[in-house]
Amino acid sequence: MDERVREHAEVLIDWSARVEEGDDVVLSVGPDAHDLAVAVAEKLGERGANLLATYSSGEVTRAYLREYDGEFDEPAHERALYEHADVVLSLGGGRNTSAMADVSGDTRQAYDTARAGVREARFDTRWVSTIHPTRALAQQANMAYEEYRDFAYDAILRDWESLAEEMGRMKDVLDGGSEVRLVSGGTDLSMQIDDRTAVNSAASVAYDSHNLPSGEVFTAPYATEGEVTFDVPMTIRGEPVRDVRLEFDDGEVVDYDAEQGGEVIEAVLETDDGARRLGELGIGMNRGIDRYTDTILFDEKMGDTVHLALGRAYDACLPTGESGNESAVHVDLITDVSEDSQLEVDGETVQRDGRFRWEDGFEG
Template identity: 70%
Template sequence: MDERIHEHAAVLVNWSARVSEGDNVVVSVDEGAHDLAVAVAAELGDVGANMSVQYDSSEVERAYTKAHDGEFEESTHELALYEESTHELALYEESDVMLRLGGGRNTSADADVPPTKRQAAMQANQNVREAVMDTDWVSTVHPTRSLAQQAGMAYEEYQDFVYDAVLRDWEELADQMAKMKEILDAGSEVRLVKEDTDITMSIEGRTAVNSAASVAYDSHNLPSGEVFTAPYGTEGEVFFDVPMTLRGTRVQNVHLTFEDGEVVDYSADAGEAVLGEILDTDEGARRLGELGIGMNRGIDRFTDSILFDEKMGDTVHMAVGRAYDANLPEGESGNDSAVHVDMITDVSEDSRMEVDGEVVQRNGVFRWEDGFEG
């Protein structure tokens, strides 16, 4: 086994999830992530944690979802298919940590699942997702041939790319990102301007997260390398020019228009139907739940994987849907939704980001970096 797989597992268990002796840990293993799961199991055994393993397969989920029959409820116009998975809910309510090991065989496995069925399944399992969010959860990915193909890279090239992003000096990067967190925490309004984009978002009272790939930083992705907050009161328009795959469908050149914090108009050159499906999931799906600023310059190309692409330096991403509690004052509820879908815009050229009228990033360069032009 590639030694980097063991290093990946060690970072995940010890730095990212901070697993302790006696912790109840659920490991969700995608079809192609077997080798990483073996290495993670060894790490958990060394720590003395209790492990439960779940098999996570898009193809299996597709078969189950497509086979379900149901009828529309006239009163709600929703598809009555699913009951809450109380047995799965009980598992996560008794868990301290959840480790999601991605790496499937087919990145478009569920592309033909009807939107109504997909939405019904997500709504029925909202409580399960909430229970997962209450754990010290961390999501990572094992490099597979399907992901390499999606990224347009040779398999060995893609392996190098993944491990360059994962096996980093996270403490050093955390120190760099703390500068952006400080600016956002003190700010009231963010404005982003570039071609086809002029959007403002309120952030007053929010707490930004220094997402340094560890639950100790309220960060739940490995790799990470972003600073994010929960905006509200969004006004204006934004153009997302980084292609992505959403629900198995290629989506390109998304344009959203906001009024009074809500999407009132949308378009996409490709995948517009899927975009509409997402925005129609529930009331919260038309509002922003996240503004994220990519700061991981170890990620040097787009790979059509949100786990990597949204962390890349010279990018900004926004997510429609659910806001994270870590960004909110204690006792306050942010935007609520069954979805949280990120979309990315490239800010490497002809762009600026302002906080309270002061430029903090221009053409991808932060004001504390060499080459910044105020």
């Protein structure tokens, strides 16, 4: 076994999920994530935690959903499992990232809706989602398998403690600020963040962060004005999307176009009122991720990028008891800020051309 698989397991158990002796752990295993499951099982044994492995296969779910006819029930046994679990570790890694391509959106949505209680119980644990670098994910990223493994482990095996500290600086700037302005090619956008709290997403439940890798600082902006161009290509709802431009007035999208995938953007914007407003401003700070791979788990954390999401805001960013932007969707779009860019908070530049003001090479 590649030693990095064991290191991945160790980061997941100790840094991300903070597993302790006696914890009841659910380990969700993708069909090609077996090796990581073995490494995680070793560590769970060492820590004296209890282990139940579930099997997470798009092909099994597809077969089930396509034959299901009628109303979906909430499965009481699955809900009971999560209600009694302390930790849920999801090891993504299927054999085909399009395994569920021929399941209708309506069916998926009905299934998800019926399982709201299961999801809630799961989110009530110390849950962490990660992926095992598989051939299917390498293919999705347009990379050779070995190349993709190097890429994935560069992103996952960071010095998280030191990155958390650096991201803490960015969080402090956002928490103390009122207005953010982003200037880049095709972008001059301002947003209000007064009263909002940024999340230092450092790939650990101790930071309210549930993805490994992570490495972003995000908040929930409002009253957006100006225009923004997203130059990082993505796949949204199965459609390639490229160079989306959005124009905001009084917090809402008033105009848009796209080099490719304009129809998907239109569909997103028409979902509901909240889909025309921003739910998230995120600053990607994981420089172990140095290229786009069409997997949101990685792309939105890429160093020297900024992403904005249309739709739902995270409660963690809002004053207690207050609700932010609400929507059925949360669609991230990403822009490169490594060149000819600057990010200002209350008129002071925090990042210019990919360098933060606390870094060598920053020109204020």
